[in-house]
Amino acid sequence: MANPTDCDLEAYFREELLKKYALKKYVLLPKEQYNNNIADLTATDTSAKKTPHEYYLLKKYEVLKCGDVFESIRRRNANEDPIYFATLEDTYDIIKRAHIATGHGGRDKMVKELTKNYANITHDTISIYKSLCIECQRKRPTTKGTVV
Numbered sequence: 001m002a003n004p005t006d007c008d009l010e011a012y013f014r015e016e017l018l019k020k021y022a023l024k025k026y027v028l029l030p031k032e033q034y035n036n037n038i039a040d041l042t043a044t045d046t047s048a049k050k051t052p053h054e055y056y057l058l059k060k061y062e063v064l065k066c067g068d069v070f071e072s073i074r075r076r077n078a079n080e081d082p083i084y085f086a087t088l089e090d091t092y093d094i095i096k097r098a099h100i101a102t103g104h105g106g107r108d109k110m111v112k113e114l115t116k117n118y119a120n121i122t123h124d125t126i127s128i129y130k131s132l133c134i135e136c137q138r139k140r141p142t143t144k145g146t147v148v
């Protein structure tokens with residue numbers, strides 16, 4: 001890619017995630033699926049008989065209400081801090097923010113930062129982002145020595 005824009009990079013990033021995690025529903029969470037999960041979870045409380053799908057959701061997720069907004073978090077024990085799920089559409093921006101906040105931090109620094117708050121951002125996802133950051137590519141030392 002010659003001079004890719006942020007938009008190009010995001011599209012490429014999303015494609016890579018779709019390819020890599022097509023079958024891993026727990027990792028790849030398009031916004032539509034995310035909202036459906038929340039709708040199912042909030043409806044479940046009142047239904048007497050649970051479907052296997054509802055059992056699955058209840059085992060994995062919990063819904064957190066922040067003001068008027070419902071968010072899906074990983075099922076937790078009492079007193080545990082909420083761990084959120086990032087939608088496919090938001091993942092790029094979330095990683096980008098963490099990457100900038102850590103001063104173009106390396107993968108391990110970002111993993112530490114992101115796994116604190118998100119249940120479904122994997123090491124590989126972060127690596128894909130890292131490989132796309134133009135600043136980081138520039139900073140990477142080349143194998144050829146610099147002639148002074």
Ligand SMILES: [Zn+2]
Nearest residue numbers: 104133135136
């Ligand atoms: Zn960078």
